[in-house]
Amino acid sequence: MGYVKTGILMAAMTALFMGVGYLIGGSGGAVIALVVAAAMNVFTWWNSDRMVLRMHNAQPVAPRDRMGLHDLVGELAKNAGLPMPAVYLIDTPQPNAFATGRNPSNAAVAVTAGLMNTLSREELAGVIAHELAHIRNHDTAIMTVTATFAGAISMLANFALFFGGSRERLGLVGTLMMMILAPTAAALVQMAISRTREYAADKAGAEICGQPLWLASALQRIQQGAARIDNDAAERNPATAHMFIINPLHAHKRDNLFATHPATENRVAALQQLAQTMGRSPTANAAPRMSQTSVPNTRRRPRNDGPWS
Structure with missing residues (x-):
C-alpha cells in the first residue's frame, strides 16, 4: 500500500481515538481526547528519537570509527539525497537495525553488534539503505504517531470502566467489550501501517544501494538470527518492535493481521522480482561482492571472528 492507504489508516486511528473519547464523555469527551492526543504527539514528535535510543541503550558512533560504519552510512545517505543522520550501535547479539527521528534533518540509524x-x-x-529509505519516506514520524495513538486508545479504553457516561451508553458488558476491542483495533491499524511501510522501504532501499539482492540476503540472515537470539531491550519495550527491520520479538510466516512485519519470504520474493527488473541475478542466497564505486572502501575491524574481519 502507498501513502494514500497509509493516510486512510491514520484517519481510522484518529476516528477510533475520538470515538472512544465520545463513548466515555460524549462530545466533550471526544474533544478532550483529541486535545490529549495532540499534546502527546507534540511531546513525542520532539523526543521520540532520544526516547527510543535510550530504551535500547544505543551508543553514538563517531566519524571514522574502526568499523567504517559511520562512513558507510554517510556515503549511502548521499546516494539517498539525505543529510547525514546520527549513527548508533546497540550492544546486543541479535542482528537487527532501526531508524528513528522526526524528519530527515533530525534522524538516526541504529544497528546492533550482532x-x-x-x-x-x-x-x-x-x-x-533500507533504514535510510524509512527516513526519506518520513516513516519514522508516521510510526511514532501511530504508536502514540495506539497507546492513548488503550489508556482511554481502560479508563472507560471508571466513567459513568460510557456505562450509561453501553452498559457494563458493552464497556468491557470496548476495553478489549478498542486497543485491538488500534493495534491492527498500527501493524497494518508498519507492514505497508516495510515493503516500500525495501524497494527504495534496494534502489539506494543499487543491489536488491544485498538486502534480500541480509533479511534472510537477520530472520535466522532474530528467531534464535533474544533481544532483551526489545522484550522490555515491545511497543518499539515495529521499528526494527525484522521483528525482534518473534517470527511470523504470514502477513497476518497480528504481524508487525511482512513475512520475510514475501519480502525476499519481492526483492528478487525487483532484481530481475533491474537486470540483477535472481539468486538472493548470496549477495554479490560490493564494488568500490557503490559504497566507500571502509576500514575493517581488527578481529577475526566475523565477516568484517
Whole structure:
C-alpha cells in the first residue's frame, strides 16, 4: 500500500481515538481526547528519537570509527539525497537495525553488534539503505504517531470502566467489550501501517544501494538470527518492535493481521522480482561482492571472528 492507504489508516486511528473519547464523555469527551492526543504527539514528535535510543541503550558512533560504519552510512545517505543522520550501535547479539527521528534533518540509524558480526559489507549496505529509505519516506514520524495513538486508545479504553457516561451508553458488558476491542483495533491499524511501510522501504532501499539482492540476503540472515537470539531491550519495550527491520520479538510466516512485519519470504520474493527488473541475478542466497564505486572502501575491524574481519 502507498501513502494514500497509509493516510486512510491514520484517519481510522484518529476516528477510533475520538470515538472512544465520545463513548466515555460524549462530545466533550471526544474533544478532550483529541486535545490529549495532540499534546502527546507534540511531546513525542520532539523526543521520540532520544526516547527510543535510550530504551535500547544505543551508543553514538563517531566519524571514522574502526568499523567504517559511520562512513558507510554517510556515503549511502548521499546516494539517498539525505543529510547525514546520527549513527548508533546497540550492544546486543541479535542482528537487527532501526531508524528513528522526526524528519530527515533530525534522524538516526541504529544497528546492533550482532548485525555487524553477522552480515557482509554488502548485506550491511542493504540494511542501512533500507533504514535510510524509512527516513526519506518520513516513516519514522508516521510510526511514532501511530504508536502514540495506539497507546492513548488503550489508556482511554481502560479508563472507560471508571466513567459513568460510557456505562450509561453501553452498559457494563458493552464497556468491557470496548476495553478489549478498542486497543485491538488500534493495534491492527498500527501493524497494518508498519507492514505497508516495510515493503516500500525495501524497494527504495534496494534502489539506494543499487543491489536488491544485498538486502534480500541480509533479511534472510537477520530472520535466522532474530528467531534464535533474544533481544532483551526489545522484550522490555515491545511497543518499539515495529521499528526494527525484522521483528525482534518473534517470527511470523504470514502477513497476518497480528504481524508487525511482512513475512520475510514475501519480502525476499519481492526483492528478487525487483532484481530481475533491474537486470540483477535472481539468486538472493548470496549477495554479490560490493564494488568500490557503490559504497566507500571502509576500514575493517581488527578481529577475526566475523565477516568484517
